[in-house]
Amino acid sequence: MTHRSAVREELDEEVRDYFERARADLIREGMTAHEAARVARHTLGDASRAREDLRSYGWENALEATLGDLRLAGRRLRQSPGFASIGILTLALGIGASTAILSAVVPILFAPLPYPHAERVVMLSDHNIDGGRMDVTFGTYEELAARSRSFGALAVADRWRPALGGLGEPERLIGDRVSAGYFRVLGIAPRLGRNFEAADDTYRGPRVAIVSEGLAKRRFGSARAVLDQPIVLDGNEYVVIGIMPAGFENALSPQAEVWTPLQYRAHAPFDSGEWGHHLRMIGRLAPGESVQRAEREILNIAGAPSADFPRPQWALFENGLRVESLQRSVTSAVRPALLAILAAVLLLLAIACANVTNLLLARGVARRSELAVRAALGAGRGRLARQLLTESLLLALLGGVAGLGIAALGIDAIVALAPAGLPRLDAVRLDVPVFLFAVAITASVGLAVGLVPALSGTREDLRLDLQSGTRALGGRHHRLRRLLVVTEVALALVLLTGAGLLLRSMERLLETASGFDATDALTMQIVTTGRRYDSDDAALRYFESVLGAVRNVPGVTDAALTSQLPLSGDFDAYGVVFESAPQTTPDDPSVLRYTVTPGWFRTMQIPLLRGRLLDARDRPGSAESVLISESFAQRWFGEQDPIGQRVRFGPEIGRTGGPWDTIVGVVGDVKQASLALEPPAAFYVAMGQWTWVDVVQSLTVRAHGDPAALVPSIKHAIWSVDPSPPIVRVATMGDLIAASEAQRRFALTVFGVFAVAALVLAALGLYGVIAGSVAERTREIGLRAALGASPLRILALVLRQGMTLTGVGVALGLAGAAVATRGLATLLFGVTAVDPLTYAGVMALLFGVCILACSVPAWRAARVDPTIALRSE
Amino acid sequence: MPEPTTDVIQGTLDMLILKTLSLAPMHGYGIGRRIEQISRGVFKVNPGSLLTALHRLERAGWLDAQWRHTENSRRAKFYSLTRAGRRQLELETESWQRRVTAVTRLLKAEG
Numbered sequence: 001m002t003h004r005s006a007v008r009e010e011l012d013e014e015v016r017d018y019f020e021r022a023r024a025d026l027i028r029e030g031m032t033a034h035e036a037a038r039v040a041r042h043t044l045g046d047a048s049r050a051r052e053d054l055r056s057y058g059w060e061n062a063l064e065a066t067l068g069d070l071r072l073a074g075r076r077l078r079q080s081p082g083f084a085s086i087g088i089l090t091l092a093l094g095i096g097a098s099t100a101i102l103s104a105v106v107p108i109l110f111a112p113l114p115y116p117h118a119e120r121v122v123m124l125s126d127h128n129i130d131g132g133r134m135d136v137t138f139g140t141y142e143e144l145a146a147r148s149r150s151f152g153a154l155a156v157a158d159r160w161r162p163a164l165g166g167l168g169e170p171e172r173l174i175g176d177r178v179s180a181g182y183f184r185v186l187g188i189a190p191r192l193g194r195n196f197e198a199a200d201d202t203y204r205g206p207r208v209a210i211v212s213e214g215l216a217k218r219r220f221g222s223a224r225a226v227l228d229q230p231i232v233l234d235g236n237e238y239v240v241i242g243i244m245p246a247g248f249e250n251a252l253s254p255q256a257e258v259w260t261p262l263q264y265r266a267h268a269p270f271d272s273g274e275w276g277h278h279l280r281m282i283g284r285l286a287p288g289e290s291v292q293r294a295e296r297e298i299l300n301i302a303g304a305p306s307a308d309f310p311r312p313q314w315a316l317f318e319n320g321l322r323v324e325s326l327q328r329s330v331t332s333a334v335r336p337a338l339l340a341i342l343a344a345v346l347l348l349l350a351i352a353c354a355n356v357t358n359l360l361l362a363r364g365v366a367r368r369s370e371l372a373v374r375a376a377l378g379a380g381r382g383r384l385a386r387q388l389l390t391e392s393l394l395l396a397l398l399g400g401v402a403g404l405g406i407a408a409l410g411i412d413a414i415v416a417l418a419p420a421g422l423p424r425l426d427a428v429r430l431d432v433p434v435f436l437f438a439v440a441i442t443a444s445v446g447l448a449v450g451l452v453p454a455l456s457g458t459r460e461d462l463r464l465d466l467q468s469g470t471r472a473l474g475g476r477h478h479r480l481r482r483l484l485v486v487t488e489v490a491l492a493l494v495l496l497t498g499a500g501l502l503l504r505s506m507e508r509l510l511e512t513a514s515g516f517d518a519t520d521a522l523t524m525q526i527v528t529t530g531r532r533y534d535s536d537d538a539a540l541r542y543f544e545s546v547l548g549a550v551r552n553v554p555g556v557t558d559a560a561l562t563s564q565l566p567l568s569g570d571f572d573a574y575g576v577v578f579e580s581a582p583q584t585t586p587d588d589p590s591v592l593r594y595t596v597t598p599g600w601f602r603t604m605q606i607p608l609l610r611g612r613l614l615d616a617r618d619r620p621g622s623a624e625s626v627l628i629s630e631s632f633a634q635r636w637f638g639e640q641d642p643i644g645q646r647v648r649f650g651p652e653i654g655r656t657g658g659p660w661d662t663i664v665g666v667v668g669d670v671k672q673a674s675l676a677l678e679p680p681a682a683f684y685v686a687m688g689q690w691t692w693v694d695v696v697q698s699l700t701v702r703a704h705g706d707p708a709a710l711v712p713s714i715k716h717a718i719w720s721v722d723p724s725p726p727i728v729r730v731a732t733m734g735d736l737i738a739a740s741e742a743q744r745r746f747a748l749t750v751f752g753v754f755a756v757a758a759l760v761l762a763a764l765g766l767y768g769v770i771a772g773s774v775a776e777r778t779r780e781i782g783l784r785a786a787l788g789a790s791p792l793r794i795l796a797l798v799l800r801q802g803m804t805l806t807g808v809g810v811a812l813g814l815a816g817a818a819v820a821t822r823g824l825a826t827l828l829f830g831v832t833a834v835d836p837l838t839y840a841g842v843m844a845l846l847f848g849v850c851i852l853a854c855s856v857p858a859w860r861a862a863r864v865d866p867t868i869a870l871r872s873e
Numbered sequence: 874m875p876e877p878t879t880d881v882i883q884g885t886l887d888m889l890i891l892k893t894l895s896l897a898p899m900h901g902y903g904i905g906r907r908i909e910q911i912s913r914g915v916f917k918v919n920p921g922s923l924l925t926a927l928h929r930l931e932r933a934g935w936l937d938a939q940w941r942h943t944e945n946s947r948r949a950k951f952y953s954l955t956r957a958g959r960r961q962l963e964l965e966t967e968s969w970q971r972r973v974t975a976v977t978r979l980l981k982a983e984g
Contacts, residue, residue: 010940010950014901017949018920021902043920 069390076391077398080363084395086764087359091399093757094352095438096406101345101750102438103407103431104414105338108424113327114249116187120152120285122294123329124321126277133322133329134590136281138264138274140317141179143309144281147301150294152286155182156279157252158262161696162233163527163726164219170726172527173215173233175258176250182259183210183244185284186251190242193227200241201261208260209233210242212250215257233258234695235532251330252280254423270312271651276574277314277590282326294323314575314653330423336826337747343823344495348754351491353442355761358484360392362772400439407435417749419742481769482805488765489809490816492758493846497817499755500838501828502748508830509741515670515679516566517605518733522707523565523700525729526718539693540620542722547597549717550701555710558702560603561687563595565698566670567740568729573680574650578636579660591632592672592682593649595690601667603702611643611665618686624661625686630669632681642666649683651691661685674740676829700733707732747827759846762809763853770802771857778864786866795862802854803847810843886926888969889916891935891954891962898939898953901927927952935961 019040026036077084112118125133126140141156148154160175176182180201189195190210200208209231213223220226223243230237238260250256268274285294299320305311324332331338411430418425526546533539543561550559564570573590598614600606609630618625626647633642646660669679687693699718703710715727731739738745774781781794789797821833831838893899893907904927905918930936935958943949954962 013948014924014950017900017947018902018924020947021900022920025906 066390069387070394072387073391073394077394083359083363084398086768087356087395088399088402090352090355090359090761090764091396091442092402092406093761094349094356094442095400095403095435096410097754097757098345098349098438099403099407099430099435100410100414101341102434103411104418104428105342106431106434107427109331109335109338109342111427113251113424114247114427117284118327119325120287121185121187121326122283122285122291122323123326124154124281124283124298124323125329126315126317126321127319128590133332135277136279136317136321137277137315138262138268138279139309139311140315140321141279141281142266143306143311144298144301144321146309147306148294148297150286150289150297151283153181153185154281154283155179155185156262156281157182158279159253160258160260161527162258162260163235163724165232165235165724170724171219172726172728173258174253174255175260176253176256177262178259179262179264182282185282187284188245188248191245192223193240193242195242196259196261201263203263203265205261205263207236207238208241209238210244210259211240212244212248212257213246216240216243233260249424249426251326251423252282254426271653273651275312275315276650281321283323291323291325295320298323312653334419334423334743337743340498340747340824340827341750343820344498344751344754347491347495348758349438349442351488351495351758351761354484354488354491355765356442358481358488358765358768361481361484362768364388396439396442399442400435403439404430404435417746419739419746478773481772485762485765485769485805486809486812488758488762489806489846489850490813492755492762493810493813493842494817494820495751495755495758496842496846497813497821497838498824499748499751500842501821501824501831501833501835502744502751504831504835504838505827505829506741506744506748509675509744510737512671512675512830514567514675514737515606515668516733518737520705520707521604521700521702521733522710522714523568523698523729523731523733523736524711524714524727525565525696525698526561527726527728528695528697528722532722533693533695536620536688536693539695540688543597543687543693543697545721546699546718547599549721550699550714553710553713553717555703555705556701556714557704558599558603560599560700561597561697562600562700563593563687563690563694563697564672565700565736566604566672567675567733567736568698569740570698571673575653576636576683577648577653579646579648590680591649592629592680593690594682594684595687595694596684597687600684600700603700604670606670607668609666609668610641611663613665613667614684614686618689620688622689623659624689625664626661627665627667627684628663629679629682630666631679632683633666635681647683649685675737676741676744698729744827744829759849762846763849766802766805766850767853767856769805770798770854771860773801774798774857774861777861781861781864782866785864791862794864795858798858798861799851799854802850802858806847806850810846813846814839814843885969886918886922887930888962888965890923890926890930890952891958891965894936894952894954895959895962898951900949900951904952930958933961934958 022040022043023033023036026039027033031039113121115121124136124144126136128134136156138156141154144151145154155178157176157178160177162173162175164171164173178196180196180198183189183195191213193210196208196210200206211226211231216223216226220229220231226240227243228239228241230239232238264274265272283294285291298317302317302320311317408430411428415425415428526543528539528542533542547559547561550556564572571592573592576591594600596614598616598618601608601613610633611627614625614627626649628642636642637645642663643665645663647663648660652658652661667684670682671677671679672682673680687697699714701707701710701714711730715730718725718727781797784794784797785791817839818834825833889908890904893904893911899907901920901924905920905923908916908918927936927938931938931952935955936952937955939951939953940948941951
């Protein structure tokens with residue numbers, strides 16, 4: 001660089017020499033010294049352009065000029081820290097937030113699943129009576145696998161939660177029991193070992209398993225160490241025959257680490273488990289087939305029953321099956337929230353763009369006189385443009401770097417905050433193209449517009465600017481800036497309204513009755529393992545001992561067990577038939593089954609409405625008693641007294657002889673899937689009286705004081721009966737309720753953060769415009785003050801200007817919000833998309849912040865010294 | 874009465890500089906003044922163009938530049954013609970003559 005600066009000094013010296021000689025000559029010709037200097041300097045204007053031209057020779061000069069520009073730009077930004085920090089912050093927010101959200105949402109919603117020809121992988125589900133999706137029965141799968149021609153392969157999967165025994169602490173694994181073709185449908189084969197074959201998937205076939213690379217490494221050291229070795233799952237030895245590749249994504253249940261063949265009976269009798277709606281079916285469309293053609297074919301098969309494949313009443317699939325891409329199917333639950341968040345971040349990005357544009361416009365206008373001076377001194381238009389571009393690019397660069405930081409933090413936060421059911425979370429990582437896109441969009445809009453004021457004028461205009469200061473200019477730019485501020489306010493209002501509606505929904509939701517008392521209730525899941533509990537008697541005895549041991553823990557006031565826990569994500573439902581009409585299954589066969597110990601209702605504080613609760617009489621062997629929920633009673637009995645009515649559920653339905661179950665009582669409704677959903681019909685049976693004893697039970701404990709403090713002693717009590725069963729999902733009922741609304745809470749959090757950011761940006765934009773306007777009108781305001789306007793009136797004058805902009809923005813925003821919030825409908829609860837209270841609150845907040853933003857410049861205006869009007873001309 | 878001044882004819886500034894320097898080494902200001910004087914004030918040299926041209930010619934290797942101390946202890950950059958510059962001057966002069974002859978002939982043509 002020393003060489004470069006030496007060259008520049010020489011250049012300067014040459015110009016100076018030229019100037020001195022010219023001046024001397026002029027004096028010699030009779031000019032006064034002063035006149036001579038002026039004329040010489042006039043000619044020099046051209047000379048300094050020569051200097052610029054000379055410097056732009058050659059690449060080393062170009063590089064030097066660029067570095068010079070950068071240094072100058074850095075200095076300029078440092079000279080106006082307010083502009084720089086707001087600009088960088090705005091860019092960082094816009095770039096960071098949109099990169100984080102797009103990085104998360106795009107792979108989840110739009111990127112194809114990581115399977116060969118992923119577009120052909122579909123999910124097949126039965127139609128629920130209310131149009132929802134329902135799992136299929138094994139019989140339906142068997143029939144379609146044999147009769148359908150649309151699919152290259154079909155497979156079914158059932159959730160499997162085996163306890164891994166043997167070495168170390170017992171651990172409950174997440175896995176699937178799958179039909180032999182499962183991995184062929186997905187198109188991914190094990191990395192090591194072999195795939196499942198038809199011979200593996202036979203009734204009482206060999207105990208074999210395929211495990212994930214992650215599980216192999218975590219528990220056994222390496223894939224090779226466990227391949228062809230036996231592992232102990234639920235007390236039985238399984239031979240590991242294959243290891244899935246490390247990147248394998250099991251879209252159906254992302255956390256699955258172990259798979260075993262389903263091994264169901266072919267042509268099982270109707271009263272067997274095979275005929276329950278509990279299997280998720282996937283298929284790979286044959287080449288050339290489409291989803292529509294497959295649906296039509298299935299409908300045809302449904303309409304033409306075959307004697308080889310008899311169907312029970314509840315598995316007629318007379319409306320065919322729903323066939324949809326697996327991608328869409330696994331994301332359908334989170335789609336509304338994610339789309340809403342996507343829209344929110346695009347709004348925020350638009351606000352950020354508007355703000356940056358606004359900022360650069362203001363700066364461009366403010367700098368016109370500076371630019372005019374430099375142009376008059378001979379700087380070429382291209383040179384000025386380059387200088388401005390460098391400045392804007394430096395700003396964008398700094399904003400981008402800060403944005404990258406925000407994006408990285410944001411993605412971590414998203415992964416941490418994400419509701420447990422969020423699929424494809426593994427695919428979420430910082431997306432570089434998305435980042436570059438966000439940088440480009442935010443920066444380029446601002447840059448392009450920021451250049452306009454500097455370059456729009458001709459040199460003649462610039463000369464005018466030089467004479468007039470900044471006063472006379474920029475009517476057009478002012479209009480544009482006002483328009484931008486109005487847009488920002490409007491967009492911020494839309495975001496705020498969305499956040500407000502979600503917040504109100506959450507409040508409403510948490511106010512709704514869950515049907516039980518969650519305070520001081522602790523829950524944990526006990527997973528019995530192994531052959532020891534293969535017999536129902538042994539399992540029953542074990543659970544009763546556990547209950548006794550837990551009740552003896554000091555501090556525990558009550559304890560009970562249940563097969564499924566409300567608001568925990570458990571879902572276990574069965575069909576029902578009534579003795580009064582044994583041949584007809586009701587429209588919607590799903591009734592939630594709770595197999596409980598008699599103390600359940602007391603522990604959960606579920607009220608008895610009619611009849612009696614379950615008690616010690618309801619033992620294995622005695623006549624089966626059931627309790628039904630209030631909605632069950634209303635739905636099927638109406639005004640009629642359900643007590644004494646007789647019913648059969650699920651696996652009992654196919655039974656021809658045998659006893660019926662008697663309804664002995666009605667209890668209050670309990671929310672199961674979500675607080676937001678109407679409570680579904682439910683029935684309760686004593687643990688010993690159901691067809692089987694569930695191997696996984698949820699223990700619920702009520703205690704004095706903080707139940708969390710009792711966790712170690714309760715675990716100890718459970719393990720004192722048998723140290724082998726894993727204890728999982730330890731949580732208070734309050735935690736579970738919160739988690740059950742995680743998706744809503746997630747959307748609410750994101751909307752809340754974005755809305756606050758939008759509010760701040762809009763306020764900054766408004767502040768900038770009003771402050772700029774006050775600065776430009778200083779003389780006019782001074783004049784008004786001199787003519788007798790009181791400070792209060794001037795204050796009001798400025799505030800009115802700000803409030804007019806805000807008002808227009810709010811009006812537009814209201815219209816926008818009324819339309820946009822319709823997209824939120826599925827996420828709302830207990831409020832409509834046009835909830836007046838929310839709108840009122842949001843408007844009050846927005847106006848309040850905007851008044852605040854205007855009051856600083858208004859205050860400044862009110863204190864303008866009247867003499868300024870006289871002085872500055 | 875002095876003749877009206879005009880900018881140097883486009884494309885001839887290089888030639889005029891080379892010609893001026895073929896007589897004696899000179900600094901930028903001197904070159905400009907000399908062109909104005911010899912042309913009897915017809916040509917007015919724009920200093921920006923002049924300095925730019927000087928550097929361009931220096932880069933092209935037609936001029937040599939040397940810093941010399943002047944009377945009042947300032948430094949001035951003196952330019953002189955190189956051998957290549959002399960050849961270039963010949964080429965440009967020749968080409969100029971050709972063009973002038975052609976233009977003159979065209980202007981004189983009648984009928």
